[in-house]
Amino acid sequence: xxxxxxxxxxxxxxxxxxxxxxxxxxxxxxxxxxxxxxxxxxxxxxxxxxxxxxxxxxxxxxxxxxxxxxxxxxxxxxxxxxxxxxxxxxxxxxxxxxxxxxxxxxxxxxxxxxxxxxxxxxxxxxxxxxxxxxxxxxxxxxxxxxxxxxxxxxxxxxxxxxxxxxxxxxxxxxxxxxxxxxxxxxxxxxxxxxxxxxxxxxxxxxxxxxxxxxxxxxxxxxxxxxxxxxxxxxxxxxxxxxxxxxxxxxxxxxxxxxxxxxx
Amino acid sequence: xxxxxxxxxxxxxxxxxxxxxxxxxxxxxxxxxxxxxxxxxxxxxxxxxxxxxxxxxxxxxxxxxxxxxxxxxxxxxxxxxxxxxxxxxxxxxxxxxxxxxxxxxxxxxxxxxxxxxxxxxxxxxxxxxxxxxxxxxxxxxxxxxxxxxxxxxxxxxxxxxxxxxxxxxxxxxxxxxxxxxxxxxxxxxxxxxxxxxxxxxxxxxxxxxxxxxxxxxxxxxxxxxxxxxxxxxxxxxxxxxxxxxxxxxxxxxxxxxxxxxxxxxxxxxxxxxxxxxxxxxxxxxxxxxxxxxxxxxxxxxxxxxxxxxxxxxxxxxxxxxxxxxxxxxxxxxxxxxxxxxxxxxxxxxxxxxxxxxxxxxxxxxxxxxxxxxxxxxxxxxxxxxxxxxxxxxxxxxxxxxxxxxxxxxxxxxxxxxxxxxxxxxxxxxxxxxxxxxxxxxxxxxxxxxxxxxxxxxxxxxxxxxxx
Numbered sequence: 070x071x072x073x074x075x076x077x078x079x080x081x082x083x084x085x086x087x088x089x090x091x092x093x094x095x096x097x098x099x100x101x102x103x104x105x106x107x108x109x110x111x112x113x114x115x116x117x118x119x120x121x122x123x124x125x126x127x128x129x130x131x132x133x134x135x136x137x138x139x140x141x142x143x144x145x146x147x148x149x150x151x152x153x154x155x156x157x158x159x160x161x162x163x164x165x166x167x168x169x170x171x172x173x174x175x176x177x178x179x180x181x182x183x184x185x186x187x188x189x190x191x192x193x194x195x196x197x198x199x200x201x202x203x204x205x206x207x208x209x210x211x212x213x214x215x216x217x218x219x220x221x222x223x224x225x226x227x228x229x230x231x232x233x234x235x236x237x238x239x240x241x242x243x244x245x246x247x248x249x250x251x252x253x254x255x256x257x258x259x260x261x262x263x264x265x266x267x268x269x270x271x272x273x274x275x276x277x278x279x280x281x282x283x284x285x286x287x288x289x290x291x292x293x294x295x296x297x298x299x300x301x302x303x304x305x306x307x308x309x310x311x312x313x314x315x316x317x318x319x320x321x322x323x324x325x326x327x328x329x330x331x332x
Numbered sequence: 333x334x335x336x337x338x339x340x341x342x343x344x345x346x347x348x349x350x351x352x353x354x355x356x357x358x359x360x361x362x363x364x365x366x367x368x369x370x371x372x373x374x375x376x377x378x379x380x381x382x383x384x385x386x387x388x389x390x391x392x393x394x395x396x397x398x399x400x401x402x403x404x405x406x407x408x409x410x411x412x413x414x415x416x417x418x419x420x421x422x423x424x425x426x427x428x429x430x431x432x433x434x435x436x437x438x439x440x441x442x443x444x445x446x447x448x449x450x451x452x453x454x455x456x457x458x459x460x461x462x463x464x465x466x467x468x469x470x471x472x473x474x475x476x477x478x479x480x481x482x483x484x485x486x487x488x489x490x491x492x493x494x495x496x497x498x499x500x501x502x503x504x505x506x507x508x509x510x511x512x513x514x515x516x517x518x519x520x521x522x523x524x525x526x527x528x529x530x531x532x533x534x535x536x537x538x539x540x541x542x543x544x545x546x547x548x549x550x551x552x553x554x555x556x557x558x559x560x561x562x563x564x565x566x567x568x569x570x571x572x573x574x575x576x577x578x579x580x581x582x583x584x585x586x587x588x589x590x591x592x593x594x595x596x597x598x599x600x601x602x603x604x605x606x607x608x609x610x611x612x613x614x615x616x617x618x619x620x621x622x623x624x625x626x627x628x629x630x631x632x633x634x635x636x637x638x639x640x641x642x643x644x645x646x647x648x649x650x651x652x653x654x655x656x657x658x659x660x661x662x663x664x665x666x667x668x669x670x671x672x673x674x675x676x677x678x679x680x681x682x683x684x685x686x687x688x689x690x691x692x693x694x695x696x697x698x699x700x701x702x703x704x705x706x707x708x709x710x711x712x713x714x715x716x717x718x719x720x721x722x723x724x725x726x727x728x729x730x731x732x733x734x735x736x737x738x739x740x741x742x743x744x745x746x747x748x749x750x751x752x753x754x755x756x757x758x759x760x761x762x763x764x765x766x767x768x769x770x771x772x773x774x775x776x777x778x779x780x781x782x783x784x785x786x787x788x789x790x791x792x793x794x795x796x797x798x799x
Binding site (some may be wrong): 090092094095096097098099102103118120121122123124128129130131132133134135136137138140141144154172180221222225226252253254256257258259260262263264265266267268269270271272273274297298300301302304305327328329330 | 348713729732734737738779789
């Protein structure tokens with residue numbers, strides 16, 4: 070893996086990227102963080118992982134607790150506003166910062182301007198690699214079949230659709246299988262899945278059936294929350310589909326799927 | 333208004349356990365999605381048409397009083413009578429008054445969601461006026477003693493097998509019919525006498541056209557024409573947000589509305605009703621009344637103007653993962669699905685309906701398919717913020733969120749808390765998975781949860797590890 074279309078020609082200083090790992094990746098799956106780090110470096114970025122980062126505040130925002138959401142948004146803005154880019158391996162956290170921070174501070178012109186400035190340079194990892202850095206992985210192979218679930222926030226708020234597929238197409242031996250309802254929500258919805266767990270279960274049950282019906286070895290996506298939901302359901306249903314964040318595959322770090330602990 | 337029993341969660345649970353409901357919803361919404369997708373794919377300028385449709389509605393709303401007054405003037409000039417109703421009670425009272433003056437025993441009614449919204453079926457029953465629903469699906473749910481579960485297909489929760497049984501039980505001939513065509517013929521036979529015997533016919537309106545004073549109905553079965561033409565009196569009940577400036581605007585919206593609803597280019601009937609029967613007309617009602625209903629709409633103009641663009645096509649219902657699983661009755665209001673979750677707090681109050689805007693994954697599909705680009709997820713989130721501000725959310729949730737935000741805003745404390753909590757959580761894991769989570773049993777009721785990392789990503793970065 071490596072190769073960065075932007076590194077050829079006149080040498081430019083590598084962009085300074087602040088990697089926002091997201092709270093779920095931090096706690097549950099550091100491998101996605103390391104994959105993002107490696108991919109961004111391979112794409113010619115000068116990457117830093119700011120130590121003070123915690124959470125983007127999305128759970129509070131979606132629960133209607135704007136005061137708590139603002140407290141955390143302010144913190145993210147302070148930590149990341151001096152970077153050239155903020156990149157997160159999650160469509161929903163990136164959309165929270167890019168789309169919803171400016172809305173959150175709509176009544177506070179000074180903060181809104183800072184939110185808009187940070188929002189404009191905030192990207193979801195896979196679309197950043199493909200669109201901003203013109204990156205394609207090289208020398209990565211994976212002899213398996215995979216299906217891709219388009220996670221909703223990335224798809225509808227940030228237009229992440231073609232980018233992950235273009236990146237994955239560069240993996241040798243990987244056979245992609247389209248899934249029925251690949252753009253249909255998996256039923257995660259943040260706190261929705263625990264507040265309305267029975268409705269969420271009915272939704273993810275249908276999703277798991279569609280995943281299994283592809284016969285693919287792997288399920289890939291770009292948001293850990295959604296992947297946890299689907300992986301947890303597949304596991305409970307006794308399916309053998311292995312679940313990875315697409316970045317793990319792209320970085321050649323897809324050794325242990327979600328729930329397969331490193332020995 | 334529906335009188336929903338139990339809590340939202342109780343109703344949803346009941347719906348989730350109903351296999352017939354699942355079959356009915358999968359069939360109806362599945363067909364609708366396929367047909368809409370084909371119609372949109374066949375229309376290269378769909379996005380532009382959608383933007384134009386939103387602009388048409390926004391224009392009318394930006395000049396709301398102007399166009400409503402223009403509509404009133406032109407309608408009066410056509411011989412119609414106009415009744416303004418501030419709320420549901422006034423609207424029902426106006427309808428009942430007209431019925432009483434017409435000495436009506438029977439009123440036929442073609443499908444109108446506004447009628448459901450203002451509780452007209454109950455009001456007619458209280459006034460002792462026999463109500464005959466003439467839309468096929470409305471006829472079905474009237475026989476079943478139910479309310480609509482979908483704004484386009486009121487009987488979306490019923491399978492054709494259910495309908496077959498209902499008709500055998502309630503229709504005069506008590507035949508067991510299994511073919512759809514035979515069932516439709518039976519309903520037609522059943523309704524025929526009432527079409528011609530009713531003293532009053534009540535309809536809704538899809539559009540109020542300001543430049544002509546006409547109202548427009550869009551239907552497929554012809555029952556609207558049979559409801560509005562033979563009786564001596566025709567009453568229209570319409571929300572004031574149905575106003576559009578011109579006939580051209582109404583037709584432009586119709587193209588979007590019908591494709592979004594059923595995937596067809598047009599409905600079988602697009603009828604403009606303008607005034608009562610004139611001298612020399614062969615048919616038509618002698619009296620033509622239009623009840624213009626506010627019922628929260630001027631409040632929405634201030635608080636939620638986007639929602640006034642809604643043309644009631646039902647696309648957001650058909651594409652909603654939650655609606656597709658629980659159906660319409662679980663929502664408990666007149667309108668279900670995403671648009672219902674946005675509207676019901678206006679009509680029924682936020683506190684009793686606060687579950688509706690929360691029972692949504694905010695996945696954005698409803699906004700994507702809306703023909704007038706209503707930002708439904710934003711509206712639902714706004715209701716959540718309002719509910720939180722007004723103290724309707726549980727103290728436990730409020731304290732939990734505040735505590736979590738406090739800890740997460742102190743990175744060192746946050747790191748220390750994770751260093752304590754994650755090993756505890758890890759102990760519950762077996763073979764990489766946790767089968768029962770503490771505090772959030774909702775997750776592990778139906779899913780496993782992966783064991784968290786030994787050390788967080790940030791902690792590993794801190795100690796220079798590369799996993």
